[in-house]
Amino acid sequence: MSARSIDKLKILISEGMVKILSGNNLVLKKIIFRELGDNKKRHNSHILDVGCGTGSQVRIFSSAAYLGIDNNPAALALARRHKNYRFLFANATKMKLKADFFDTILISGVLHHLSDSDVGKVMHEVKNVLKSKGRVLV
Numbered sequence: 001m002s003a004r005s006i007d008k009l010k011i012l013i014s015e016g017m018v019k020i021l022s023g024n025n026l027v028l029k030k031i032i033f034r035e036l037g038d039n040k041k042r043h044n045s046h047i048l049d050v051g052c053g054t055g056s057q058v059r060i061f062s063s064a065a066y067l068g069i070d071n072n073p074a075a076l077a078l079a080r081r082h083k084n085y086r087f088l089f090a091n092a093t094k095m096k097l098k099a100d101f102f103d104t105i106l107i108s109g110v111l112h113h114l115s116d117s118d119v120g121k122v123m124h125e126v127k128n129v130l131k132s133k134g135r136v137l138v
Helices: 003-014 025-036 037-044 073-079 116-131
Strands: 047-050 066-072 086-089 102-107 132-138
Touching: 025 132, 047 116, 066 073, 073 086, 102 116, 116 132
Parallel strands: 047 066, 047 102, 066 086, 102 132
Antiparallel strands: none
């Protein structure tokens, strides 16, 4: 990731919108629980999982509140085994989702696969679809 992409991410972090996460899936799930609070709060929020892959995080969230997006059809086919959860084939650089809608956006294991230019585009899209008091977990 270039200095320019890191600077864009730092802006979102400084605005209190982004929390940097790291660790394996178990650690990640524990951090999500800690950051998003109790079940009621988490289940009443609109969650966007950018680069959801096979949907390994879905059970943390209410099916009514969750939308997972990915641009890998094979991964989405596996993700769709989680019944009652919504998954959408989408490019994170051009989400075409409702603006100012999501309370929380999860981006796990995605950004390091992208070019610097695409990281900037994803962050622009994230800022567009995130509610003004929303949070991004990266």
